[in-house]
Amino acid sequence: MLISIIPKFKANMFFAVVCKNNYFCTELKKQCIMNEFLSYISIDPDIRSGKPCIKGTRITVGDILQWLASGMNVEEILNDFPLLKEEHIRAALAFAANREAHIKIIAA
Numbered sequence: 892m893l894i895s896i897i898p899k900f901k902a903n904m905f906f907a908v909v910c911k912n913n914y915f916c917t918e919l920k921k922q923c924i925m926n927e928f929l930s931y932i933s934i935d936p937d938i939r940s941g942k943p944c945i946k947g948t949r950i951t952v953g954d955i956l957q958w959l960a961s962g963m964n965v966e967e968i969l970n971d972f973p974l975l976k977e978e979h980i981r982a983a984l985a986f987a988a989n990r991e992a993h994i995k996i997i998a999a
Contacts, residue, residue: 929989931982943986945979955983 933946942951950972958968965980 928978928982928985931979932986945975945983948974950975950979952983952986955980956987959984 931946932943932952934941934943938944939949939951942953944951945955955968955975959980963971965977968980969975969977
């Protein structure tokens, strides 16, 4: 039996989860991390046509992904956009990864 300590992000506290196998603990940790990152993302139809944005900005997840794909590193993005923090960039990546994981391909 494995006991895993998982951060409870909202209250900055920790709680223990008794796991029967390591896979369950890993998935639970990923879910906790994803929930924290999703707290940085908002979708509002009145802002950038409803594209997912970093809360409090008009910077979309797609903007951040394009900057990274074009070769900008995290430091360059943070210097160019002082409203952003490293957590925001990680949140954009997590959001995109989560969305990608849920895409279903339907054969015609």
